[in-house]
Amino acid sequence: MKLDLSQLPVVDVHCHPYTRKEKLTANEFTDVTAFGGGSTQYLSEAGLPVDDAALARLQRSKRDTVYFRNLIHRLADLFDCEPDVEQVVAARNRAVAAEGYTAYNTRLFQSAGVTTLVMDFGYPVPNIPVARFRAETGVEIAPIYRIEVLIAELLKLDIGWSECRRRFDDTLGDALGRQGFRGLKSIIAYRTGLDISPLSRNPDQGMQAWEAIQRGTGGGAMKKLRDYFFCRSMELCMEHAVPMQVHTGMGDWQVQLTACRPALLMDLLRFPTFRGCHVLLVHTGYPYHAEAGYMANVLPNLWCDLSEGIPFAGQAAKRILAELLEMAPLSRVCYGSDAFGSAEPFHVSARLGKQAVAQVLESLVDDGMLSAAEAQTAAGLILAQNARELYSLI
Numbered sequence: 004m005k006l007d008l009s010q011l012p013v014v015d016v017h018c019h020p021y022t023r024k025e026k027l028t029a030n031e032f033t034d035v036t037a038f039g040g041g042s043t044q045y046l047s048e049a050g051l052p053v054d055d056a057a058l059a060r061l062q063r064s065k066r067d068t069v070y071f072r073n074l075i076h077r078l079a080d081l082f083d084c085e086p087d088v089e090q091v092v093a094a095r096n097r098a099v100a101a102e103g104y105t106a107y108n109t110r111l112f113q114s115a116g117v118t119t120l121v122m123d124f125g126y127p128v129p130n131i132p133v134a135r136f137r138a139e140t141g142v143e144i145a146p147i148y149r150i151e152v153l154i155a156e157l158l159k160l161d162i163g164w165s166e167c168r169r170r171f172d173d174t175l176g177d178a179l180g181r182q183g184f185r186g187l188k189s190i191i192a193y194r195t196g197l198d199i200s201p202l203s204r205n206p207d208q209g210m211q212a213w214e215a216i217q218r219g220t221g222g223g224a225m226k227k228l229r230d231y232f233f234c235r236s237m238e239l240c241m242e243h244a245v246p247m248q249v250h251t252g253m254g255d256w257q258v259q260l261t262a263c264r265p266a267l268l269m270d271l272l273r274f275p276t277f278r279g280c281h282v283l284l285v286h287t288g289y290p291y292h293a294e295a296g297y298m299a300n301v302l303p304n305l306w307c308d309l310s311e312g313i314p315f316a317g318q319a320a321k322r323i324l325a326e327l328l329e330m331a332p333l334s335r336v337c338y339g340s341d342a343f344g345s346a347e348p349f350h351v352s353a354r355l356g357k358q359a360v361a362q363v364l365e366s367l368v369d370d371g372m373l374s375a376a377e378a379q380t381a382a383g384l385i386l387a388q389n390a391r392e393l394y395s396l397i
């Protein structure tokens with residue numbers, strides 16, 4: 004059987020804002036939309052040459068991923084031009100000039116069905132103001148506050164523990180209250196890893212760690228401090244009735260690849276204090292996505308999002324969703340892209356997401372696992388409704 008999802012709305016549950024870009028060269032477009040492929044910073048930090056040959060090598064790697072090739076093919080369809088980076092970028096620049104930047108952005112979202120972005124404003128740095136991004140793109144935004152931005156600011160200050168603790172609580176309370184952020188996010192998997200003891204919620208642990216860092220007798224104090232702040236953030240999420248997003252699985256080259264498995268969160272999530280916290284495993288732990296699906300099966304307040312696997316793992320989009328759905332309830336899986344840089348990856352990712360959702364659900368119907376009606380309902384849940392419910396978006 005065939006599902007037609009072309010008219011379904013899409014909520015992108017994990018993505019990042021981007022700065023205004025009216026006109027780009029082909030190389031600039033590649034740099035802002037590619038996933039991986041290395042960076043000049045990676046080389047220069049190590050004293051390696053960043054000459055023309057190195058730059059050409061970086062460009063080649065970025066353009067040689069299946070994700071990037073697919074991006075160019077789908078944009079060539081959209082702009083009715085040859086699937087060539089130079090031509091696609093030239094067509095993109097002409098469209099921005101002809102339509103105006105905001106109208107062009109709005110069109111790219113709308114033509115892929117994207118109505119709402121649940122957006123992590125903690126990246127890029129410096130952070131982009133929510134109101135500015137909203138005005139420039141004309142799309143509904145549910146902003147998310149990343150706790151590591153605040154932790155980095157606190158670590159620069161010469162203040163005592165009680166003042167630090169007060170500022171942490173007050174800043175997050177203000178973000179979730181007055182400023183209208185719809186949830187918190189942690190990238191502790193990029194810092195000290197996901198093996199967080201639930202006992203880290205004790206403020207005494209935070210105090211001991213904070214004072215050890217200030218005295219320069221750190222040792223493992225930074226992990227203890229980050230673990231305390233993570234637990235405190237979950238408590239604040241419960242107090243404000245908003246979800247907590249946790250980065251799991253792959254990311255850029257700085258991720259702690261051996262400490263990012265979703266399974267490492269198991270002790271924390273099933274600890275009685277935290278059972279009531281609604282948690283979204285960002286990237287569904289890919290490449291540990293089947294493990295995340297199992298966790299969503301046994302833990303009733305856990306959701307998984309498909310971002311990064313879709314679109315950056317290319318053809319694996321359907322495999323990741325199929326393996327996630329081996330165990331995860333249909334009501335606990337959300338579409339996400341992790342798109343950044345410019346509007347085009349958001350558009351292409353949503354189309355790829357619809358394709359993967361259709362392919363996986365059609366195969367479940369063909370195998371007699373779901374009825375056609377159940378598959379149609381499930382598509383609506385995964386693409387938008389589960390995220391709407393999780394984030395109380397009316």
Ligand SMILES: [Zn+2]
Pocket residue numbers: 017018019123341
């Ligand atoms: Zn992200």
